[in-house]
Amino acid sequence: MNSVPSDMLDISKEGPQLGVQERREREKREQRQKILNAALQIITKEGYAALSMRRLAERIEYSPASIYLHFGSREQIAQELSEVGFGELLQQLSAASALPNAVHALHALGLAYVRYGMENREMYRLMFMGDSEYMIAAFSKQTEASAGVKAYRLLIDLATRLQKAGVMKDAATVEFAELIGMALHGIVSLHITCIGLQLASPEKLARLATEMLSAAPGLVPEKA
Amino acid sequence: MNSVPSDMLDISKEGPQLGVQERREREKREQRQKILNAALQIITKEGYAALSMRRLAERIEYSPASIYLHFGSREQIAQELSEVGFGELLQQLSAASALPNAVHALHALGLAYVRYGMENREMYRLMFMGDSEYMIAAFSKQTEASAGVKAYRLLIDLATRLQKAGVMKDAATVEFAELIGMALHGIVSLHITCIGLQLASPEKLARLATEMLSAAPGLVPEKA
DNA sequence: TCGTTGACTAAACGCTGTTCAACAACTACG
């Protein structure tokens, strides 16, 4: 049953066989990626609400049923896209937090966060303002290496650095880190939601937030 | 055409006529309220996503089409509910900000905000995390007396009080006020979205946030 | 009693996500 014929090792037969299999797998991967690209395009250009399976199918020039050969549901597509977003956000944040001075890193991180959010509103909506399924997946403890968890750890690390530098010595590190993230999220999400209101610019608010957090009592100015 | 027959003043004829009209109007108001109550019940118990016209019609024991005799659309129902929510939130916030000490008022406001949000998650979602149509209406400049605008002004007033008390003298009042609101919103909305994550308690984070904001440089402690 | 008004709804339209049987095309094998 599981025995392998010796001629399977013959390149003259194995070659074509594996070639077909490889091509099929490659085409499947390409198709999958094509779907994700089209979905991303729809979301960024027409908003998350406009992402329907039929519209998506029309754009990739296949039937709606075909999409289900690659994804289990519409939710799964959205979730995979949100993970891409978390990856992008993580990249921006880690670049910012790489600054040697902890306070400078905090300011840069705040700026990078709100900029990413404002420049990718629908993506941000998908990541943080949806039905909470994506975040659960993104931050799942099982997926230790997920971008969401990494971004969370980035905040913890930065908070630790800040406290070592004398900022907010008294506060619990985790709470301090979470507060930073939540304040930045509040700035972005309200700017996304309240398009009618003329709020202060996200950059200004992020700067103010990080300044107030880093200017809390106990601060010992770092050199340079 | 507009002349009123003298016998219209006769109670024996005017009574029944107006009585019927009044009853019909009253019944219409009651029906309208019944719909709103049912919608609120569905949202709070089954979530905003579960609010459909057909389900709503089933609950009030009328046909879906009947609802359109009272509301123009599903969105309108949601919007009116969100305005109720803004009213409730405003009530909590104004009670908290009534404390004579500005810093105490800030702490109380923060606590009241996150408590309302956590105890009315689906309502909060409707108010702040929807498709942004409700907030536009709630904060519309035309609706000067709307609860949303009043809540916004509450924050401005509190920020002014805080700065008069010596907190954040340098910062622009409006930006300071907006930052308070956004930080609190970030705490609540992330707690609503990330039900999978074990975050620090909203109360602790609100306290930390308001403490850091009120502990910023320039603070002159108030008496008592 | 009759005509009018108003409340009410069945049915339909076009949309949604999703499933499944059927079809077509390509591969493998005798």
Next chain:
DNA sequence: CGTAGTTGTTGAACAGCGTTTAGTCAACGA
């Protein structure tokens, strides 16, 4: 080469959605 079998693809359907409209029916005023 032809045939059996696997694989990719889809039309059609199901259940549900928000919304509209034509039409029914009861209550009212004259």
